[in-house]
Amino acid sequence: MTGDPQDEAALWRAVVGGDPAAFGLIFDLHKDRVxxxxxxxxxxxxxxxDTVAVAFLELWRRRTDVRLVGGSxxxxxxxxxxxxxxxxARAERRHRRLLSALPRERAEVGADDAALSSVRLIDxxxxxxxxxxxxxxxxxxxxxxxxxxxxxxxxxxxxITTQAVKTRLHRARARVRPLLDTTxxxxxxxxxx
Amino acid sequence: MxxxxxxxxxxxxxxxxxxxxxxxxxxxxxxWRPALAVGAATLTAGTGLAAAxxxxxxxxxPLVQPLAGTVTVEGVGTQIVDLGVAPPGTTAIEVGLTCLTxxxxxxxxxxxLSCGPSDAGRATATWRLPASPGTTGTTIDAGPGExxxxxxxxxxVTTTEWGVNADGLTYGVANGRGTPDLLAVIATNGAxxxxxxxxxxxxxxxxxxxxxxxxxxLVLPVFEPDxxxxxxxxxxxx
Numbered sequence: 001m002t003g004d005p006q007d008e009a010a011l012w013r014a015v016v017g018g019d020p021a022a023f024g025l026i027f028d029l030h031k032d033r034v035x036x037x038x039x040x041x042x043x044x045x046x047x048x049x050d051t052v053a054v055a056f057l058e059l060w061r062r063r064t065d066v067r068l069v070g071g072s073x074x075x076x077x078x079x080x081x082x083x084x085x086x087x088x089a090r091a092e093r094r095h096r097r098l099l100s101a102l103p104r105e106r107a108e109v110g111a112d113d114a115a116l117s118s119v120r121l122i123d124x125x126x127x128x129x130x131x132x133x134x135x136x137x138x139x140x141x142x143x144x145x146x147x148x149x150x151x152x153x154x155x156x157x158x159x160i161t162t163q164a165v166k167t168r169l170h171r172a173r174a175r176v177r178p179l180l181d182t183t184x185x186x187x188x189x190x191x192x193x
Numbered sequence: 194m195x196x197x198x199x200x201x202x203x204x205x206x207x208x209x210x211x212x213x214x215x216x217x218x219x220x221x222x223x224x225w226r227p228a229l230a231v232g233a234a235t236l237t238a239g240t241g242l243a244a245a246x247x248x249x250x251x252x253x254x255p256l257v258q259p260l261a262g263t264v265t266v267e268g269v270g271t272q273i274v275d276l277g278v279a280p281p282g283t284t285a286i287e288v289g290l291t292c293l294t295x296x297x298x299x300x301x302x303x304x305x306l307s308c309g310p311s312d313a314g315r316a317t318a319t320w321r322l323p324a325s326p327g328t329t330g331t332t333i334d335a336g337p338g339e340x341x342x343x344x345x346x347x348x349x350v351t352t353t354e355w356g357v358n359a360d361g362l363t364y365g366v367a368n369g370r371g372t373p374d375l376l377a378v379i380a381t382n383g384a385x386x387x388x389x390x391x392x393x394x395x396x397x398x399x400x401x402x403x404x405x406x407x408x409x410x411l412v413l414p415v416f417e418p419d420x421x422x423x424x425x426x427x428x429x430x431x
């Protein structure tokens with residue numbers, strides 16, 4: 001399976017038509033990227049694995065609402081992952097039965113330190129600050145600051161205009177800045193493409 | 194070194210997700226008529242980008258031609274399913290898998306069906322496997338004592354041509370060749386029609402050829418293939 005957007009768009013059509021095998025292939029394509037996004041919030045523990053599970057369950061549940069960006073579901077999926085993290089307890093209650101059937105025997109995920117250090121984490125100070133934003137503002141701030149998505153892609157994933165993304169980004173930064181120390185403040189600043 | 198999801202967890206989660214999708218998806222009774230099956234699904238979904246694809250039997254849809262009769266085979270555990278020799282022109286096998294006991298049953302492409310006691314004899318998964326002339330069947334992977342029934346039929350799948358209207362615009366469903374100018378959808382009023390595909394993907398209201406943004410929702414007119422006669426509306430997002 002390649003990352004060819006044409007292939008992914010075709011796969012996604014099959015998923016929307018109810019094809020479980022195609023859904024498995026979409027999982028193969030994006031599971032690691034979604035996991036790394038979850039790790040930014042939770043670290044490399046079981047909580048991040050559960051976030052991946054819930055994000056993909058939400059992808060299936062809401063498959064007729066998903067917006068493809070550049071032929072890919074990934075931007076929508078990352079935004080959804082951020083929302084899952086913010087409401088992790090509620091999201092896990094919804095999918096409790098499936099989560100309880102997944103392997104739990106490992107105390108630690110066992111990622112090696114070199115791999116983990118390649119992921120830029122969202123520190124607790126920033127996490128608390130993001131919790132005060134609306135889900136959409138938190139998602140766009142994180143997508144632009146941590147996932148290196150373009151304004152156009154974030155706009156398409158959220159279903160709002162590029163101008164609205166820029167306006168909200170400005171407002172979101174202004175709201176969280178007073179709550180941050182130097183390190184986490186640096187994380188949410190940056191060029192807006 | 195890139196951080197990846199643990200292998201064991203990933204495999205277990207993949208299987209659980211595919212099973213979940215099979216149990217909570219759209220049951221497609223006639224897999225060899227996928228365009229119609231997808232249409233029924235999107236019609237009830239109402240709105241969404243999804244409804245843009247395969248919405249009805251529009252130009253550019255896959256055309257599935259059965260090449261041989263359906264063969265039914267029952268088996269236990271892991272077994273080769275002998276469907277006979279695939280005739281010339283074969284591109285796919287239309288597979289239907291029913292579990293006859295609880296268990297997890299996996300097809301040649303990794304698709305799997307997990308069944309509990311109440312599913313036995315009732316849960317069926319249908320899908321399409323790629324195949325070529327001379328193929329003699331497929332395989333089902335299952336645990337010892339786990340019983341299943343497979344129906345298989347060789348078919349030739351081709352993609353029909355998009356239509357072209359008086360203005361030279363293509364219309365139909367997106368497929369391996371790309372996206373036509375006018376994309377097939379089902380309107381909110383249930384009418385079959387087409388939206389301008391470029392307007393489905395624009396994030397910027399200023400770039401819209403037709404339609405409007407109303408709060409977070411994109412509202413597009415749905416047209417006849419001529420791209421001018423409106424038959425309904427199509428909503429994205431919101």
